[in-house]
Amino acid sequence: MITTDQIKQWSHQLGFTLTGIAPAEPVETADSLRRYLEKQHHGQMTYLARNVDKRIDPQKLVPGAKSIICTATNYFTESPCPPETPYKKIARYARFQDYHDILKARLKKLTALIRQATGDETTCRCFVDTAPLAEKYHAARAGLGWIGKNSLLLNETYGSWLLLGEIVTNLNLQPDNPVPEKCGTCQKCIDACPTTAIIKPYTLEARRCISYLTTESQTEIPKELENKIGPRFFGCDTCQEVCPVNQQTPPTTDPAFQPNPQGSYITHKDLKALDPGPFKTRFKNTPLSRINLNQIRIKKPPRS
Numbered sequence: 001m002i003t004t005d006q007i008k009q010w011s012h013q014l015g016f017t018l019t020g021i022a023p024a025e026p027v028e029t030a031d032s033l034r035r036y037l038e039k040q041h042h043g044q045m046t047y048l049a050r051n052v053d054k055r056i057d058p059q060k061l062v063p064g065a066k067s068i069i070c071t072a073t074n075y076f077t078e079s080p081c082p083p084e085t086p087y088k089k090i091a092r093y094a095r096f097q098d099y100h101d102i103l104k105a106r107l108k109k110l111t112a113l114i115r116q117a118t119g120d121e122t123t124c125r126c127f128v129d130t131a132p133l134a135e136k137y138h139a140a141r142a143g144l145g146w147i148g149k150n151s152l153l154l155n156e157t158y159g160s161w162l163l164l165g166e167i168v169t170n171l172n173l174q175p176d177n178p179v180p181e182k183c184g185t186c187q188k189c190i191d192a193c194p195t196t197a198i199i200k201p202y203t204l205e206a207r208r209c210i211s212y213l214t215t216e217s218q219t220e221i222p223k224e225l226e227n228k229i230g231p232r233f234f235g236c237d238t239c240q241e242v243c244p245v246n247q248q249t250p251p252t253t254d255p256a257f258q259p260n261p262q263g264s265y266i267t268h269k270d271l272k273a274l275d276p277g278p279f280k281t282r283f284k285n286t287p288l289s290r291i292n293l294n295q296i297r298i299k300k301p302p303r304s
């Protein structure tokens with residue numbers, strides 16, 4: 001026998017900021033997901049269109065699943081100012097060791113504690129953005145926040161500076177209650193998006209999104225968007241930076257999410273001298289270490 005309070009206590013001790021329980025039930029937004037995919041809003045992220053049945057129903061992803069332990073972890077840090085300009089920014093989530101590795105290791109520790117208490121036959125599958133699981137939907141269902149108009153999970157205390165991770169389990173745990181949506185009449189994220197990628201509340205057109213264009217897309221940035229990318233090199237935090245809910249987020253004290261001082265920006269001089277060796281060393285273990293430098297040269301020719 002294990003209680004949700006016990007799981008939440010372990011989770012907190014392991015470094016997860018928020019933990020909630022959602023039932024492993026099919027998502028109620030399946031129709032809008034299908035429409036989103038039909039309209040190709042996901043661009044080249046073809047993995048989103050694969051295994052849609054599993055994305056809709058977690059029991060198809062993990063047979064016998066009854067509950068989803070949803071975690072969210074604050075990664076907000078103040079933006080360190082570069083010593084020289086001009087420069088291009090790297091999104092906050094990419095300024096430290098790849099969060100997939102950090103969160104997966106913590107979820108595995110939580111899984112071990114749960115199995116110690118319940119028995120080795122307990123099913124626990126850990127996911128960090130690596131499987132067809134509607135993680136934002138389930139996190140909202142677990143009461144960790146609501147889905148904002150920029151399509152990110154928003155928590156009243158921590159805003160949207162949250163990294164998500166889940167354990168899908170066959171344990172029958174007491175679900176938490178969802179919280180009400182609190183965007184209200186605000187639409188600052190929609191108005192501030194440099195490329196008008198939030199085409200309507202809750203709908204992000206990935207093919208216009210700077211984050212997608214600078215991290216996921218394998219093709220050249222469309223000409224009409226190129227001059228709107230501005231001082232962004234990898235990812236984009238604009239819709240989060242303008243969000244009123246994000247203005248009070250306490251900076252994280254978790255050592256794992258402190259930014260690499262050399263990994264928060266890249267100067268124009270760096271861009272001109274892109275060299276695989278020094279680049280890999282500088283951005284070691286961060287999402288940038290997997291960048292194909294030839295792609296960068298194609299997509300972002302250095303300017304004077």
Ligand code: SF4
Binds near residue numbers: 149154187189242245
């Ligand atoms: S900027 Fe406003 S509308 Fe957009 S997510 Fe934040 S609160 Fe919601």
